[in-house]
Amino acid sequence: MGGFFGVASKEDCMFDLFFGTDYHSHLGTRRAGMAVYDEEKGFDRAIHNIENSPFRTKFDKDVSAMHGRTGIGCISDYEPQPLIVRSHHGTYAIVTVGKINNTDKIVQKLFDSGYSHFLEMSGGEVNATELVAALINQRGNLIEGIQYAQQTIDGSMTMLLLTPQGIYAARDRLGRTPVAVGKKDNARCVAFESFAYLNLGYTEERELGPGEIAVITPESVVTLVQPGKEMKICTFLWVYYGYPSSSYEGVSVEQMRYQCGAMLARRDNAHPDIVAGVPDSGTAHAVGYANESGIPFSRPLIKYTPTWPRSFMPTMQSSRNLIAKMKLIPVHDLIRHRSLLLIDDSIVRGTQLRETTDFLYQHGAKEVHVRPACPPLLYGCKYLNFSRSTSLTELATRRAIQEMEGTAEPKDIEKYADPETPEYQKMIDIIGKNGHFSSLRYHRLDDLMDSVGIDKCKLCTYCWNGKE
Numbered sequence: 001m002g003g004f005f006g007v008a009s010k011e012d013c014m015f016d017l018f019f020g021t022d023y024h025s026h027l028g029t030r031r032a033g034m035a036v037y038d039e040e041k042g043f044d045r046a047i048h049n050i051e052n053s054p055f056r057t058k059f060d061k062d063v064s065a066m067h068g069r070t071g072i073g074c075i076s077d078y079e080p081q082p083l084i085v086r087s088h089h090g091t092y093a094i095v096t097v098g099k100i101n102n103t104d105k106i107v108q109k110l111f112d113s114g115y116s117h118f119l120e121m122s123g124g125e126v127n128a129t130e131l132v133a134a135l136i137n138q139r140g141n142l143i144e145g146i147q148y149a150q151q152t153i154d155g156s157m158t159m160l161l162l163t164p165q166g167i168y169a170a171r172d173r174l175g176r177t178p179v180a181v182g183k184k185d186n187a188r189c190v191a192f193e194s195f196a197y198l199n200l201g202y203t204e205e206r207e208l209g210p211g212e213i214a215v216i217t218p219e220s221v222v223t224l225v226q227p228g229k230e231m232k233i234c235t236f237l238w239v240y241y242g243y244p245s246s247s248y249e250g251v252s253v254e255q256m257r258y259q260c261g262a263m264l265a266r267r268d269n270a271h272p273d274i275v276a277g278v279p280d281s282g283t284a285h286a287v288g289y290a291n292e293s294g295i296p297f298s299r300p301l302i303k304y305t306p307t308w309p310r311s312f313m314p315t316m317q318s319s320r321n322l323i324a325k326m327k328l329i330p331v332h333d334l335i336r337h338r339s340l341l342l343i344d345d346s347i348v349r350g351t352q353l354r355e356t357t358d359f360l361y362q363h364g365a366k367e368v369h370v371r372p373a374c375p376p377l378l379y380g381c382k383y384l385n386f387s388r389s390t391s392l393t394e395l396a397t398r399r400a401i402q403e404m405e406g407t408a409e410p411k412d413i414e415k416y417a418d419p420e421t422p423e424y425q426k427m428i429d430i431i432g433k434n435g436h437f438s439s440l441r442y443h444r445l446d447d448l449m450d451s452v453g454i455d456k457c458k459l460c461t462y463c464w465n466g467k468e
Contacts, residue, residue, distance in 0.1 A: 002097040003027035006072040006167045009187035010218045018063040021073030022055045023196035028075035035082040035093035036068030072162045081129045087137045096129045098157035156383040166217040174232040175210030178248045195245040232460040239374045240345035260451040261288025272341035279303035281345040285373040300334040336364030350396035354435040367438040375445045375464040400430035417465045
């Protein structure tokens, strides 16, 4: 994943760009960058590693040194960006959010057409943003280039291009990721997260539609390519990745999570003493469950936020498991001799939730009933890679299926996505047993989609049912 923020202003944009980009820090943990354009000095850029230090700390000096009326910034989970590209289109800066599944094929196609080289990153891979720029530069103008890049890429790609004329914002063809535009006197901004501009004095102008390309200047947002009719926005944005104060397609993340928890409660028959959310992503779901069920909401686990804003991991493997748990502090009076119902956003591998459950038992919990806020994850994400699984067998569901059938990839995998089948229930029983849960009940996909509340055909549900 990753996040982006752009500003086009009649005045210096650095204050807005700095804080607007910082408001996307929950979407990435590895790299961050900003690029600005000044009419006299041209382009300027800064990129830093933010793995063990927050964005504001790393870019504190840059915000004073960089100047310009237009700029773009990003938080990235992997590749360094923004990149500044000099091409036959002129010079531009570019940031991207998405996933490219056919990188090798694209690289070879570009080499065959005469492209000379790509800079290799430390992991031995091509920078995805550089690859997108190379595709854009294959066409005669930026608009045709952006469209060509999006048509060529197998996966998903949203991008911002900073040019002397303004910021070109292009939402991916099926709108899997959001692009929101804000306005105030003498400025416009564009953001992944719609809340990112609120404290900067902007108000909502609109969201770009799927495949829409627009140019953003201080005065206006002008559509250059009309949006398509088909949408497949990522449902997991509401479940987990999106920040609580954001909204997508007019649907509040926080409100959706309340509704999600309420629907979980309506189908449940557990009678715990308290309902709790795994901090922080399960909290709103748990509030919704508690409000619907009448069971008290409590916080038996408190996340130590002053020094744990992100999941820092040491290089020593022997310490990783300990470090992963250190950010959660138990409240013994709310755990000891209690039956707890614990809601997390999802179960991917299951390892961390099992450790959290064991942690609660060690501190005196009588029972730990687990309720994931989304259905069982059966497929790795092809479009945004939120699951971070390198193989299907990393998923808790696939390991359970392998235990049942001797293979993690049976021919009739669909029966494991249907909550009415005995195979589904057996899979859940195995996951619950492996996780040491007192009971396990997942959110149903139909209920999850109802929790969002927009047209179901506009939601991407690939990770749960494998449907494109």
